[in-house]
Each structure stands twice: as C-alpha cells, then as structure tokens.
Amino acid sequence: MTRPLLSISNVSKFYGNVIALSEVSLDVYAGQVTCVLGDNGAGKSTLIKILSGVVTLDSGSYRFEDEPVSFSGPREAQDAGIATVFQDLATVPLMSVWRNFFLGNELTLGRGLMSRLDINRAKGIVREEMQKMGIDVRDPNQNVGTLSGGERQAMAIARAVYFGAKVLILDEPTSALGVRQSGIVLRYIVQAREQGKGVVFITHNPHHAFPVGDRFVLLRRGKLMATIEKEQTTIEELTRMMAGGPELEQLAHELSLATRKKSGE
Numbered sequence: 001m002t003r004p005l006l007s008i009s010n011v012s013k014f015y016g017n018v019i020a021l022s023e024v025s026l027d028v029y030a031g032q033v034t035c036v037l038g039d040n041g042a043g044k045s046t047l048i049k050i051l052s053g054v055v056t057l058d059s060g061s062y063r064f065e066d067e068p069v070s071f072s073g074p075r076e077a078q079d080a081g082i083a084t085v086f087q088d089l090a091t092v093p094l095m096s097v098w099r100n101f102f103l104g105n106e107l108t109l110g111r112g113l114m115s116r117l118d119i120n121r122a123k124g125i126v127r128e129e130m131q132k133m134g135i136d137v138r139d140p141n142q143n144v145g146t147l148s149g150g151e152r153q154a155m156a157i158a159r160a161v162y163f164g165a166k167v168l169i170l171d172e173p174t175s176a177l178g179v180r181q182s183g184i185v186l187r188y189i190v191q192a193r194e195q196g197k198g199v200v201f202i203t204h205n206p207h208h209a210f211p212v213g214d215r216f217v218l219l220r221r222g223k224l225m226a227t228i229e230k231e232q233t234t235i236e237e238l239t240r241m242m243a244g245g246p247e248l249e250q251l252a253h254e255l256s257l258a259t260r261k262k263s264g265e
Contacts, residue, residue: 003066005030005198006051006082006167011060013046020046023060024224026217028167028198033189035201035209037242038219044202047219048171051200052084053077064167083165085156087172093145097137098126100144101159129158133188150181157188161195168192169200174208186212206238218242 004027013021021043028034038044049055050062053071062069064080071077074084091100098119107118107125123140130137133154144152153173160168170189174182189212192199203209209216216233218225218241226241 002029004028004063005065006200007061007063008050008057009061009063011050011057011062013050013055014058019222021050021057021222024219024222025060025227027215028200029214030166030198031193031196032214033193033199033201033212034215034217035203035213036217036219037203037206037209037238039204039242041221042204042219043222044204044219045171046222048084048086048169048202051077051167051169052082078163078165081164081166082169083160083163083167084169085153085160085171085173087175091144091152091156094143096141097130097144097147097155098122098140101126101129101140101155101162105163125162129162130155133158133191134184148181149177150184153177153185154188157192161192161197165197167198167200169202171202172204173201174203174205182208204242206235206242210235210238 006028007026009025010023011021011025012019012023024043024047026034026036026047036044036047046055050057053074053076056070064082069080071080071082077084092103095103102122107122108115109118110116126140127137135151135154135158144155147155157168157170173185173189177185186208189199189201193212193214201209201213210230214230216226216228216230216238218228228238
C-alpha cells in the first residue's frame with residue numbers, strides 16, 4: 001500500500017487530569033474515506049481539533065505528506081492542504097452564497113487602494129464548483145440561509161476542494177439532516193474521494209459510515225478500540241461494536257434474567 005497522506009501515531013491529549021485522547025493512531029490515504037466512529041465523549045471532537053490545528057497534541061507524532069508537522073492554527077493547516085468542515089459550517093446565513101464561498105479569501109481586481117471585489121468571476125466560480133457537486137446555483141446572490149442543509153454541506157465541501165484541500169475532514173455532516181439530505185451529502189463524500197482527496201468522515205452513525213467508508217476507526221472514551229478495513233467487517237458487526245459489544249451483550253443478558261425472574265414471581 002502507498003504511504004498515508006496524513007498519519008498520527010500514539011497521540012494523546014490531556015486537559016488537566018482529564019484524558020481526552022490516549023495513544024490514538026490514524027492513517028488517511030488519498031482517494032479513500034476513513035470513518036471515525038464513536039459516541040458522545042469518545043474523543044472525536046478532540047481528534048478533529050488536533051488534525052485541523054485548533055489544538056496541539058501533548059504526545060505522539062503527526063505527519064502530513066510524510067513530513068512531521070505541528071500546526072499553530074487552523075489557517076496554517078488549511079494552507080498546507082488540510083481543510084475541516086465543522087458541524088456549524090462557519091457560514092453566515094444572511095450573506096450570499098458567493099460571499100460565503102470566498103469569505104476570508106476574496107477575489108479582487110486592482111491593487112492597493114484601487115482594489116475591489118471581482119464579483120463576476122467569484123459568481124462564475126461558485127456556479128462551476130457547485131455544479132461539480134451536482135448543485136445548480138441559479139442565483140449566487142441568494143442567501144446561504146435559503147439553501148437546504150445538504151446544499152450548505154455541499155457548498156462547504158466544494159469550497160474546501162476549490163481552495164486546494166488534499167485532506168477533507170467532515171465533522172458530523174449528516175447529524176442534523178433527514179434521510180434524503182443525508183444521502184445527498186454521502187454522495188458528495190464519494191465525489192471527493194473520487195477526486196483523489198483523503199476524506200476523514202466523523203460520525204456516530206454506522207449506517208451512514210458503512211456505505212462510503214474504506215476504513216473504520218472506532219473510539220471510546222478517548223481510546224482507540226479498533227481500526228477495521230471494510231472487507232473485514234459488516235454493518236451488523238460495526239453497529240454491535242459501536243453499541244458497546246460485550247458490555248451491551250452483558251446488559252441484554254441481565255435484562256433477560258430480570259424479565260424471567262419477574263415472570264416467575
């Protein structure tokens with residue numbers, strides 16, 4: 001197998017006496033989707049913050065394109081080619097689609113005091129990039145708040161790809177969406193993979209992860225429980241591991257005993 005595009009090894013993060021992550025390792029390959037699964041408190045948010053440069057790791061190693069890296073902030077990670085689409089999308093609902101797309105990276109004409117926004121070029125790029133994601137933006141002037149949840153996710157993904165993302169980190173992109181909109185976002189994830197991007201899909205839903213994932217990384221209480229290739233597992237097994245595996249089976253056994261005892265009384 002080729003070298004991973006992004007790799008962390010035995011990474012730990014502490015907040016005082018609280019262990020947020022403990023010796024977690026993760027590899028991300030170009031043209032593949034790595035799904036990071038875990039329930040609330042599993043350490044997914046801390047992992048995202050380390051990968052995106054929001055926080056620094058306390059121990060372990062972080063390599064990108066086979067070089068050791070230590071980002072001082074998310075902008076530095078983004079400039080290197082690691083883009084993160086957080087759950088809140090970092091969009092301004094009352095601002096137009098094209099303004100949101102280029103927010104912080106505005107296209108301009110002229111120099112110095114004579115510079116001005118290159119609005120026509122920006123609108124054309126937005127239409128073209130959104131079309132690649134299967135979204136027909138008839139009016140780039142429309143407010144982002146008028147788009148559906150799936151369309152806003154598509155815009156955020158298209159924006160990251162346009163600005164040169166090699167690794168795309170998606171923070172629970174389907175958590176607040178209905179069935180149809182979730183399906184649309186999952187198709188966008190597949191499109192990003194087909195473009196050769198290394199995708200990190202953070203989710204607590206194995207039914208969303210399994211159709212698009214190539215590799216599954218399971219976290220629980222800040223620890224790495226398993227790293228599984230898709231051909232080595234099934235959706236049923238993945239769901240069982242997510243639900244607690246032996247712990248859940250023990251609970252089911254205890255409930256069964258309690259029910260039988262109550263029935264016998």
